[in-house]
Amino acid sequence: MPKIIINEEKCNGCGLCINACPAAILFLNQKTKKIQYANIESCLECKACEIQCQREAIFIDTLS
Ligand code: SF4
Numbered sequence: 001m002p003k004i005i006i007n008e009e010k011c012n013g014c015g016l017c018i019n020a021c022p023a024a025i026l027f028l029n030q031k032t033k034k035i036q037y038a039n040i041e042s043c044l045e046c047k048a049c050e051i052q053c054q055r056e057a058i059f060i061d062t063l064s
């Protein structure tokens with residue numbers, strides 16, 4: 001299973017990763033306006049989120 005690593009200091013809540021995710025597991029925390037994930041077991045490890053993010057705020061660690 002991959003690890004989704006989110007750098008909340010860098011994330012500006014733009015939502016590009018949400019739109020890019022084919023598994024629809026990313027969502028915006030309405031309180032903090034930062035990205036969160038659910039159902040990580042559905043992650044396809046496609047890295048579309050990582051590629052779309054302009055702020056290097058989300059990484060997919062596929063090694064684990
Ligand atoms: S694309 Fe990057 S900056 Fe934008 S919401 Fe996603 S993680 Fe945050």
Ligand code: SF4
Pocket residue numbers: 004020021022023024025026042043044045046047048049050060
């Ligand atoms: S790697 Fe792909 S499936 Fe996993 S969270 Fe990112 S965009 Fe979604």
